[in-house]
Amino acid sequence: LGFALTCQYLAARCAFGYGTDLRAAVFRHIQTLSQTELDKLGSSTLINRITNDVTASQSGVNMFIRLASRAPFLVVGAIVMALLIDWQLSLIFLIIAPIVGFLLYFVMHRTIPMYGANQKRLDRIARRTGENLDGVRVIRAFARQKQEDERFAEDCAELERSMLAAGRISAVLNPLTFLILNLGIVAVLWFGGGHVDTGRLSQGDLTAFANYMTQILLAMVQLANLIQILTKAQASSLRIAEVLETKSSMQDGTETPDTASEEAICFEHVTFGYPGAGDPALEDISFTLQKGQTLGLIGGTGSGKSTLAALITRSYDPTEGNVRVFGKDVRSYKGTALHRCIGTVPQKAVLFTGTIAENLRWADEHADEQTIREALETAQAAEFVDAMQYGLETHLVQGGRNLSGGQKQRLTIARALAGKPAMLILDDSMSALDYATDAALRKALAERQGMTTVVISQRATSLMHADLILVLEDGRCVGQGTHSELLETCEVYREIYEASAK
Incomplete structure (x- = not known):
């Protein structure tokens, strides 16, 4: 009894330690992957692999330690004693062992691919669930609940059929x-x-x-149960290994940006295409922006504005041409060093569970109260934060769902500013603001001396005071210059301006 309890305890300790370390290793590795690899793998499958697959692998380790530490001794000991009693009767073991071994091999050979396919179907269900939760308002607005229910039910039915097929084979073992x-x-x-x-x-x-034969019987049954668990663990381990073996397509540089450089951004005949896409998202883009200036990016949906901003932060590398940031090729910089110098506010305002103060300190965890206050005032967020009962200590739920769209946008801008970046990228981050707040925010940003700003907007009026405006259409730059220059020379910009001015 004492040996059994010790075995169970040590097996549990080893398995949970293995699961904890493996989960942490997968998470750390995911952080090193470039956006290209993350797009290819997908968030739903990564979540499943770091949770369900690691748990299945952990269970396999647990059962292996528990059973492998006992079954071999039972089998070997029983066989030795049986040989001492009658070696001729022991030949029966030599006949049975290959048959059982073939049976175990057959089950493993057939079920490992099936369990892997089941996990992929779970990925699809997770992806479908995430899409429906994120787009629940759109689904209800278009009365698509029934169609989405049918699609989800079809995915679940397909998973059920696949799991039953694997279960039938395992059940005969x-x-x-x-x-x-x-x-x-x-x-x-x-x-x-x-x-x-x-x-x-x-x-x-x-x-x-x-009796020795019965001991062997029990040990072989335990081995059969272990094989069932190990087949699932093996399928999950292969999926985990696929993530760990995925290498980033972008090699990290070693240099630190010199933010004092007079040249802030320079694109030289840059072309970029997403993997698997037909036409390039950007084609032959060239421009130069000096330190402290403001760059405006405008164009229709899908024109490449966000893609251009992603090249500045090196979320992707260009297919052709060169991108220089702070006077040097962006590929020469260490990723973390580059990102500390650039404050990025994405299209979708992303806030995390915690207090407002904790969210604002993401860029600089040591930011003092004065820095946070200045960031809030510049982002036009100080007024509504002060009006809250707990102020900066107000707790935000996941995604900041207890805030309005405009409040979330202003807090994400304040978060970027709290890190005192040398460059600020606003990716259509003021779309939920009214014109008065938009104007006040642009004025406050202009007062920040020495900070280079990249503003992506659908409103031409938001970019009127930019030092350089790029007009993008289908990935091409169809015009660049100041607001007044583009009104005279670029028909696309003129149409956008006239439409937004109405």
Whole structure:
């Protein structure tokens, strides 16, 4: 009893430690992957692999330690004792063992790919669930609940069929193992009875031999159960290994940006295309922006504005051409060093569970109260934060769902500013603001001396005071210059301005 309890305890300790370390290793590795690899793998499958697959692998380790530490000793000990009693009867083991081994191999060979396919179907269900939760308002607005229910039910039914198919194969393992081993016991009793009649064996020896056979039976049944668990763990381990073996397509540089450089951004004939896409998202883009200036990016949906901003932060590398930031090729910088110098506010305002103060300190965890206050005032967020009962200590739920769209946008801008970046990128981050707040925010940003700003907007009026405006259409730059220059020379910009001015 003491040995069994010790074995169970040590197995649990090892398995949970293994699961914890593996989960942390996968998470750390995911952080090193470039946006290209993250797009290719997908968030839903990464979540499943770091949770469900690691748990399945952990269970496999637990059961392996528990059973592998006992079953081999039982089998070897029983076989040795059986050989000492009657080596001829022991030949029955040599007949049974290959049959059971083939059965175990057959089950593993058939079910490992099936369990892997099941996990992929779970990924699809997770992705479908995430899409529906994120887009629940759109689904209800278009009355698409029934269609989405049918699609989800179809995915679940497909998973059910696949799991049942794998379950049917696994289900035959235990009964067949029992059958084969019990037939072995019958053979032992049959031939052993003849040996008793001839006087080669005593009844006690035959009983002992049958007991050893029973011990082998129990050990083989445990092995069969272990194989079932290990097949699932093996399928999950292959999926985990796929993530760990995925290498980032972008090699990290070693240099630190010199934010004092007079050249802030320079694109030289830059072309970029997403993997698998036909036409490039950006084609032959060239421009230069000096330190402290403001760059405006404008164009229709899908024109490449956000893609251009992603190249500045090196979320992707260009297919052709060069991107220089702070006077040097962006690929020469260490990723963390570059990102500390650039404050990025994405299209979708992303806030995390915690207090407002904790969210604002993401860029600089040591930011003092004055820095946070200045960031809030510049982002036009100080007024509504002060009006809250707990102010900066107000707790935000996941995604900041207890705030309005405009409040979330202003807090994400304040978060970027709290890190005192040398460059600020606003990716259509003021779309939820009214014109008065938008104007006040632009004025406050302009007062920040020395900070280079990149503003992506659908409103031409938001970019009127930019030092340089790029007009993008289908990935091409169809115009660049100041607001007044583009009104005279660029028809696309003129149409956008006239539409937004109405």
